[in-house]
Amino acid sequence: MEFRFNINKIFKNNISRVGNSLLPAAFIAPDRRSALDATAYVAEIINSIGQASAAAQGLNQAVTSSDRLRNCDEQVVYLMTEDNGKNGLVVGLLKIGRKSLYVFDKFGDTKHVLAPCVLDFYIHETRQRAGLGKVLFEYMLEYENLLPEQLAIDRPSEKLLSFLKKHYALTEKIPQMNNFVIYDGFFTAQDSQR
Ligand code: ACO
Structure with a gap:
């Protein structure tokens, strides 16, 4: 994904973590402008x-937007970029955040957890x-010091389920009533x- 401006000036590394300031941690601005x-x-x-990502998942509304990120302390976006010798390319997005969830354990008992969640993922x-x-x-x-099985995955696509199975051997789901x-x-x- 290419832009009309040079993204290499903003993203110094090929993976950048962006929070509600909308600026990558490694970005140092010479002035306010x-x-x-x-x-x-x-x-x-982020909007593009x-x-x-929404189009790839067949969603009418994007899960990730700059407004949502700006207004939420609990979510961060990881952006993957490539330097192609021109304006650079944005090739991936991963949004995570902590959410307060009521989930069933494997005995069917309800637990209240504040869990790290995968909210959007796109290459x-x-x-x-x-x-x-x-x-x-x-x-x-x-970066987040997390194990794959610690994550709750929001409405995973078949591709993401397959990805988690292949790379992390995650197969045994605990049935839930939510998404x-x-x-x-x-x-x-x-x-x-804890
Ligand atoms: N069909 C089935 N499985 C797939 C596909 C596909 N088209 N693409 C990737 N995978 C899974 C497979 O397990 C694959 O292994 P295989 O090629 O041996 O079958 C594995 O992912 C490949 O791993 P990577 O190359 O590391 O993954 P990739 O760079 O393709 O990224 C991702 C995975 C993000 C799921 C990507 O395929 C994608 O953007 N898909 C479209 C959007 C999407 O479905 N995102 C998840 C939405 S749900 C959510 O975000 C909470």
Whole structure:
């Protein structure tokens, strides 16, 4: 995904974590004007890749937008970019955030948890099935100090279910009444983090 501006000036690394400031942590603005410009560019990038992700999942409304990110302390977006010698490319998005959820354990008892959730995940069509999703996911796990089974997955697509099975051997789902998928090991992983 290409933009009319040079994204390499904003993203110094090929994976950048962006929170509600809409600026990557590694971005140092020389002045206020540059910071404002960069914020507007990052908003445009997030809105475009959010739309592309929604289209890829057949959703009418994007899960990821700059407004939602700006207004939420609990969510962050990881953006994957490539330097193509021109304006650069945005190739992936992974949005995570903590949510307060009521979930069933494997005995059918309801538990209230504040769980890290995968909310949106997208690799550009031209780059899928080449291992980039794994690289982005691994980066997020390491940065957030999370285990894969600790995550609740919001309405996963078949592709994401297959991805989690292939890379993390996640297969045993604990049935839920909401849109979230959690796997065997979820509660053990939550407990070990306390
Ligand atoms: N059909 C089935 N499985 C797929 C497909 C596909 N078209 N694409 C990727 N996968 C799964 C498979 O397990 C695949 O392994 P295989 O090629 O050996 O079958 C594995 O992912 C490949 O791993 P990566 O190359 O690391 O993953 P990729 O870079 O393709 O990223 C992702 C995975 C993000 C799911 C990507 O395929 C994508 O963007 N899909 C479209 C959008 C989508 O469905 N996003 C998830 C929405 S749900 C949510 O975000 C909570």
